Amino acid sequence: MIPILNLKPQYLEIQQEVEAAVLEVLNSTRYILGPNVRAFEQEFADYHEQPYAIGVGSGTDALHIAVRALDIGPGDEVIVPSFTFGATAGAVKLAGATPVFCDIDPVDFNMGVSQIEQAITPQTKAIIVVHIFGHPAPIEAIVELAKKHNLKVIEDTAQACGAKVGGRLVGTFGDVACYSFFPTKNLGCAGDGGALLCSDEQVFNNLTMIKNHGSPSRYTYDRTGTNSRLDEVQAAILRIKLRHLDRWNADRRKVAQFYDENLPQLGIVTPKVRPGCEHIYHQYTIRVAHRNAIQEHLNNQGVGTIVYYPKGLHKQKAFCPPQPLELPQTDLATQEVLSLPVFGELTEDELQTIIKALTSATKEYAQL
Numbered sequence: 001m002i003p004i005l006n007l008k009p010q011y012l013e014i015q016q017e018v019e020a021a022v023l024e025v026l027n028s029t030r031y032i033l034g035p036n037v038r039a040f041e042q043e044f045a046d047y048h049e050q051p052y053a054i055g056v057g058s059g060t061d062a063l064h065i066a067v068r069a070l071d072i073g074p075g076d077e078v079i080v081p082s083f084t085f086g087a088t089a090g091a092v093k094l095a096g097a098t099p100v101f102c103d104i105d106p107v108d109f110n111m112g113v114s115q116i117e118q119a120i121t122p123q124t125k126a127i128i129v130v131h132i133f134g135h136p137a138p139i140e141a142i143v144e145l146a147k148k149h150n151l152k153v154i155e156d157t158a159q160a161c162g163a164k165v166g167g168r169l170v171g172t173f174g175d176v177a178c179y180s181f182f183p184t185k186n187l188g189c190a191g192d193g194g195a196l197l198c199s200d201e202q203v204f205n206n207l208t209m210i211k212n213h214g215s216p217s218r219y220t221y222d223r224t225g226t227n228s229r230l231d232e233v234q235a236a237i238l239r240i241k242l243r244h245l246d247r248w249n250a251d252r253r254k255v256a257q258f259y260d261e262n263l264p265q266l267g268i269v270t271p272k273v274r275p276g277c278e279h280i281y282h283q284y285t286i287r288v289a290h291r292n293a294i295q296e297h298l299n300n301q302g303v304g305t306i307v308y309y310p311k312g313l314h315k316q317k318a319f320c321p322p323q324p325l326e327l328p329q330t331d332l333a334t335q336e337v338l339s340l341p342v343f344g345e346l347t348e349d350e351l352q353t354i355i356k357a358l359t360s361a362t363k364e365y366a367q368l
């Protein structure tokens, strides 16, 4: 079986360095907020050319803390895509605010600027922009729209660490960016982890306080906070992996290019890259008719695939709004999308197997 993602070859490449670093942390007995977390925060901020980075416990925590740090709560609305992982909207609800779902642009699966504009009401306080599958959303236009309406912009960069727009890294455009280091993300650790990125000192102070029990100094509590930390072991691993990230992303792009060259002749709609954007292919997501049948056929041929996402958040029990909402592009995408294996260590043989399986699958279902 060719898995959708195999982390082992990447681990073997850096195994000695990672294991030495982890043992050093264990030996040091400094497990919380020690030198590795401090160094990683600095290195992660430097990578993005931003003044502030803060390690947290997960991408979900990062989103929830970001919403609260921008003073968004009950009675406020936050515009989010429906075609995303649940945590994007969950963070808004955890903060007591209301997620308002917006449709996507079918070209790149990202929320569209005009769709966002239609969702703005007097209660809107912010937009959470997901750079879905590692392709940058139209973030410059979204930031401009937000300025016009006096809204905050949170970037959900969980899938897009290293992606660029006009040569500039995503995560540096909005008020706060939220990263996940879940093991399967392009920059992943060996457990849960996340980070916040921002450029404003006041926002940085708010984020820091909320992630640290609402406490500006020890045993003083100014607001309701939480405990969310990146730990030393994860930070030590991330410091090593961050140095390889751009190369690993470039290796994924090569696999994507191979698909781009070989899939269109099979009648498969391949992911588009907007001009000026650098896609990091967290997922390589195609569109096909008869998606479920094709997925089963591929599975029988030993090719692993996943459907990200089978159902929009606007149709989920936890999130569905009181009045039913029509998001036709989101609904269509949930029926057609299929993510293929994409990681740099896929071999030529494996890639040929995938093409062969897709060729027979598309032939079989073309007539239906």
Ligand SMILES: *Cc1c(COP(=O)(O)O)cnc(C)c1O
Pocket: 058, 059, 060, 061, 084, 085, 087, 088, 130, 156, 158, 159, 179, 180, 181, 182, 192, 193, 194
């Ligand atoms: C993975 C992911 C998250 C959540 O990150 P965790 O670290 O798993 O909590 C949030 N948003 C998006 C778009 C993601 O893909």
